[in-house]
Amino acid sequence: MEFIDVILKRRSIRAYKRKNIPEEILMRIIESARLAPSASNLQPWKFIIIRDNKAKQEIARLAKERMWIADASVIIAGVATNPDYRMGSGQSSSAIDIATAFAHMSLAATDEGLGTCWIGSFDSDGSKRFLGIPEKFLLVGLLTIGYPDEKPGEKDRKRIQEIICYEKWSD
């Protein structure tokens, strides 16, 4: 698909057909994340690929009981393996690195005719325990991937002039 069409077509999808994603498609999606940039190119990420039905249901329960999450073909858990690393600005790069990788995956999934949704609301300790993630690492987010079973309407977005300014801050 042309890049611009991928950007236009990407939507957060919260209803999925129960259908498996072929392994080669899933690997192309992961590959797009593998090629994403990260702070100092440390690639401090591990992606847990969750496909087992019972495991997806447990994750859905841990994510505020939004059971549609379990209908996704795959849930990817994005784990930052260097949560203490700080960039020169003083900020942690963990969320930035995982978010960049997830953005690549979301767009790559769209390119394959799939839908995705970022899940940022979940019981962090419970999910880490369930997935066996070492305490020292950070579970930044979850990404559902699957065949869309809904067609969301127009994107609801601010106008471009509301989100930019030139040279200096202005409201």
Place this chain on the structure above:
Amino acid sequence: MEFIDVILKRRSIRAYKRKNIPEEILMRIIESARLAPSASNLQPWKFIIIRDNKAKQEIARLAKERMWIADASVIIAGVATNPDYRMGSGQSSSAIDIATAFAHMSLAATDEGLGTCWIGSFDSDGSKRFLGIPEKFLLVGLLTIGYPDEKPGEKDRKRIQEIICYEKWSD
């Protein structure tokens, strides 16, 4: 460009030709960020477009004196306007939202034949002061955009098997 080619071609570029980016191209890049997802679709972002030469030099100085930054046609400052907002996981969504928007911009710039680089090392207080960003907001990162004046070699990345695991955590 086909989506997969954009993913393959995107590189972090640290040498730029001194050349202006036409306004319509810049707006297409911003548009790709405007359409990006954000936590609860709050779109808590403002992008300061910096093109003035003296301003770019000051930003470069504030970013560890990496003066190549000033050669970029444009520097985008990504400001999170709800730094106190927490997702259900307890984490802030600021870095995730700006990183997702910057990932869209980087790929959109690649699609236009441009190069970008995430700048995460900068004097945060000094940069906010210089750009007039209110204290309560967070300057998450800077993104340089311009015409590449270098051709980086192969991407240095971990193998796919190092970054994934199935169902549960494993090293």
